[in-house]
Amino acid sequence: ELNKLFFMALNDIINGEKAPENSMQYMASVQNNMGQHVCGGFLITQDFVVSAAHCNDSTPTHVVLGNHNLKNGNHQKIKIKKKNIHENYQNVGQGNDIMLLELLYKVQLNERVQTIQLPPAEIHLEENQVCQVAGWGKTETDVKSVDELRVVDVSVINPRVCEELWHGLPANVICGDSGGPLLCDGLAVGVVSFNYEKNCSYPNKPNIYTDISKYHQWIDGIVKSRKYDE
Incomplete structure (x- = not known):
């Protein structure tokens, strides 16, 4: 079982x-205020991205969507409004390593961005x-x-x-x-x-x-x- x-x-x-290009349109790059990729994530609604709680250690500030290549400027960059870290998370070894990122506004869904x-x-x-x-x-x-x-x-x-x-x-x-x-x-x-x-x-x-x-x-x-x- x-x-x-x-x-x-x-x-x-x-x-x-x-x-492949235009596959996995739900993938998000979770980034810091320097524009550096710190963690992955994925879009589950137009305004929420799931990531790992331990990624908060890198102080993420925004997410980038619709971009297979992080050096390509064709994307949606959205500020994180609130970081919801699971209340029982302490460290990765003890589990509950999940974080829900609330975005400042709803993303536009298109051929490059999907949930x-x-x-x-x-x-x-x-x-x-x-x-x-x-x-x-x-x-x-x-x-x-x-x-x-x-x-x-x-x-x-x-x-x-x-x-x-x-x-x-x-x-x-x-x-x-x-x-x-x-x-x-x-x-x-x-x-x-x-x-x-x-x-x-x-x-x-x-x-x-x-x-x-x-x-x-x-x-x-x-x-x-x-x-x-x-």
């Missing part, structure tokens, strides 16, 4: 390939099922992050195996570029949380993902309470 905890093996953007659906409260992934991770993260250890969006296949592994490799795993995780989505069957089922000592070439430690299905109610509550100034 993989319905309570499930984990992903392999690396995030390692050995990946460039994402992605979240999974239902109960999702069932099969062992060895192949999913994808996308982001602008490093392509190998000690190399700078890439400018062009990349995607790589990852596969579901058994939670018991993952527990043996990662002792003392937090709850509600799925075993990437931090903050980016884990994609299975067209749904964003996870948020990239951490890997082994930021080492991209490890062969024996799975990446860890926050299981979004466990936070559906939390996300819905914040989205529904959105207040507009206009």
Whole structure:
């Protein structure tokens, strides 16, 4: 049974390939006030982006949407109005590594910018099922992050195996570029949380993902309470 905890093996953007243009239109680059990419994220409504809570350590100020290449100016840059960090988040090792970024205004949806659906409260992934991770993260250890969006296949592994490799795993995780989505069957089922000592070439430690299905109610509550100034 993989319905309570499930984990992903392999690396995030390692050995990946460039994402096709005008695919993954929900991908967001979470940036600081210097215009530097600090984390990935993904658009779930016209005014909310999901990312990882630990990304707040880099003091993000805005998100960039509709841009596969971060050096290309054809995009929507939107200020973050409010950062909603899960109330039980303390550090990545203790879980709840999820943050909901409320944007200053609704983004314009078009052929370059679209939302992605979240999974239902109960999702069932099969062992060895192949999913994808996308982001602008490093392509190998000690190399700078890439400018062009990349995607790589990852596969579901058994939670018991993952527990043996990662002792003392937090709850509600799925075993990437931090903050980016884990994609299975067209749904964003996870948020990239951490890997082994930021080492991209490890062969024996799975990446860890926050299981979004466990936070559906939390996300819905914040989205529904959105207040507009206009």
